[in-house]
Amino acid sequence: MKRLFLILVCFGVVGSGLWMWQGPFLQDHVQSRWSPEAGTGFREVQEVTAKSFMVATANVHASQAARDIIEQGGNAVDATIAAQLMLTLVEPQSSGIGGGAFLLFWDETSKTLKSFDGRETAPRAVDETLFLKEDGSPLGFGEAVRSGRSIGIPGVIAMMEKVHKQYGKLAWAKLFGPAIEKARNGFKVSHRLNALLVRKKASFFNAPAQKLFFDDRQQALPEGTVLKNRALADTLQTIAEQGAAGFYQGPLAQAIVKAAHDAPAVPSAMTLEDLKDYKALERPPVCGAYHKWNVCGMGAPSSGGTTVAMILGLAERFSLGSEPNLEALHIIAEAEKLSYADRNHYMADADFIPQPTGFLDRSYLESRAKLIQPDSAMKKALPGNPAMSTKAILGQDATIEAGGTSHISIVDRQGNVVSMTSSIEGAFGSGQMVNGFLLNNQLTDFSFRPKDKEGKPIANRVQPLKRPRSSMSPTIVFDPEGAPKIVLGSPGGSRIILFVAKSLIAHFDWGMGPQQSIGLFNFGSRGWGFELENRPEALGFAAKLEAMGHQVRKGVMTSGAQMIVIEKDHLKGGADPRREGVVLGD
Secondary structure: OHHHHHHHHHOOOOOHHHHHHOHHHHHHHHHHHHOOOOOOOOOOOOOEEEOOOEEEEOOHHHHHHHHHHHHOOOOHHHHHHHHHHHHHHHOOOOOOOOOEEEEEEEEOOOOEEEEEEEOOEOOOOOOOOOOEOOOOOEOOHHHHHHOHHHOOEOOHHHHHHHHHHHHOOOOHHHHHHHHHHHHHHOEEOOHHHHHHHHHHOHHHOOHHHHHHHEOOOOOEOOOOOEEOOHHHHHHHHHHHHHOOHHHHOHHHHHHHHHHHHOOOOOOOOOOHHHHHHOOOEEEOOEEEEEOOEEEEEOOOOEOHHHHHHHHHHHHOOOOOOOOOOHHHHHHHHHHHHHHHHHHHHHOOOOOOOOOOOOOOOHHHHHHHHOOOEOOEOOOOOOOOOOOOOOOOOOOOOOEOOOOEEEEEEEEOOOOOEEEEEEEEEOOOOOOOEEOOEEOOOHHHHOEOOOEOOOOOEOOOEOOOOOOOOEOOOOEEEEOOOOOEEEEEEOOOHHHHHHHHHHHHHHHHOOOOOHHHHHHOOOEEOOOOOEEEEOOHHHHOOHHHHHHOOOOEEEEOOOOOOEEEEEOOOOEEEEEOOOOOOEEEEO
C-alpha cells in the first residue's frame, strides 16, 4: 500500500485531500524534478579583493561584460543591465529577458536606497481557477509548467529601462553590445548548462529551443560546444534601438503572444494589450535591524526582504557563538520556522492583499522569540498575529515554488551599489523559446488552489494582473553610519531566504569573509524538517539535531550566491562554489 501511494504521488494523481496533507513532501518532490538548483559540482573558489569596483555574477561572460562597461565609464546600473543581457544568452536555465527581477540600488550621490519591482504579472483575462481542472483539483505541477498558463508578462526589460532612465550613465544601446556580439559569435557551453540540459531532456522544449540546445538525435550539446544564438542577437538589437517598446509592442510582442498561445496543453491568456500595459514599479525597500547593522531588501510581492529581516530579528535575541555550532543551527532553524509560517500565510502582492505592518515590530518579534526553546524543536510553527492596518481572513498556503534564478552584486567606482535577483522560475522556464530567449513559468509561483480546505482564500492565489509571491532576496546591508557594507543575494527557490540569512549570520556572528560565508554548508528550515546540505562538515550535526526533535532532511542545497563586502579601503567578494559565478574587480 505504501509503495502504491508513493507511485501515485510521483505521477501527480493524488486527490485534493492528500495534496494538502502531503504538501511538504510533494513540494520537495516537485522541486527535485523541476528546479534548476541541481548540483553540478563543488569547486574551489578564492576570495577576490579590489580597490575601486567589483562585479559578481553567475557566469564569467556576464562578469566580464559588467566589468568592461564600468571600465568604459559606466556605473553599477549600466553594468547590471549588460550582465543580465549576457546571462540571457549564457545562463538560459536561470534568468533572462523572458522573465522578471527585483533590484535594489544605492545612489551614492543622494545617499538614498531605491527598490524596483520587475516581477511578472498574470494576464488580465485569468481568474483564480487558472491552475484547476474541471473537477476542481489542481493541475500537476509539470503539466502546468509546460502549458501556456504558466507564462507571466515578462518584466525585466521594463524594469531595467526604468532604472536606467533614472540612474544610468552610458547610452542604453551601448549596454547591449557585449551580449549581441557574444550571441552572434558564440560561447562555449559550460558544464552546468550541459548538465541541466541533459537532465531536462529535449522533450521539455518547443522546436526553436530544441534546435538551439540539442543535436539531430535530441542529445544536449556537449560541454565546450560553441553555441551561437543569432535570433537572440537580433532581438537584443531591436530592443537596443527601440528601447523597451521594441519588446512590449510590435513584431516581438506579437511573437511572444503567439509562443505563449502555442504552448502545449493549454494556451496562455496573454494578449498584446497585457504586454503593452506592463509597468515596472518603484516600491519602498524593507529594512530591519540585526545587531548594529541595517539589513535592507525587497518588499511584497517578494517575501524575501521581510522574511530575512524577521529571521535575523528573532535570531539576534540568542547567542549564536563565534562559529557554527549545534545550538546556533537549532536557534536559526526555529527562527526560520516562525518566519516562514508568517510568510506563507500573509505575504503576497501588496496591491491585492493587505500586508501586515507589524512583522518587524520589536514587540512582535519578542513575542515570537518566546516560542523558541533553546534545547528542543517545535513540532509545527503557526502564523502569528502581527499588526495590520486592514484585517484579512486568509487560508493555509498551498504554493509550490521552484527556482530558476540568478543574482548580480555590483559596486562601482563612485560607490553606487546594485543588488539584483532575476528569474524565469523553473529550470529553463516554460521551455517555450521565442526569438532566441525563453519565456518564464512564473505564474506557477501562485498557489494553484485559491482556497484552503476550510474555504478561506489563500493570499497568494491567482488574480488578474497580480504578481506572484517571490522569495528573491536581493540585499544591501548598511553600517551604523548608513554606508553600504554588504551586497548579497542568491538563487534557490523558496530556499533563497535560508541562503541569504545563513550568509549574513556567518559573516556577522562567525567572522567569515564573503567567500567563506556563502561557501559554508547550507542549512535551515522552511517549516517541514531541518534541511542540511549533504557535506561532511554538516552531517556531523545530524544526529544531535535529531535528538533535539528535528526531522533532518539531508540533500543537495544548490545556492548560487554572489557577495561583496565593502571595507574602508577595499572590496572583498565571493562567488558560490556550487555554481559557476565569477567575481571581477579593479
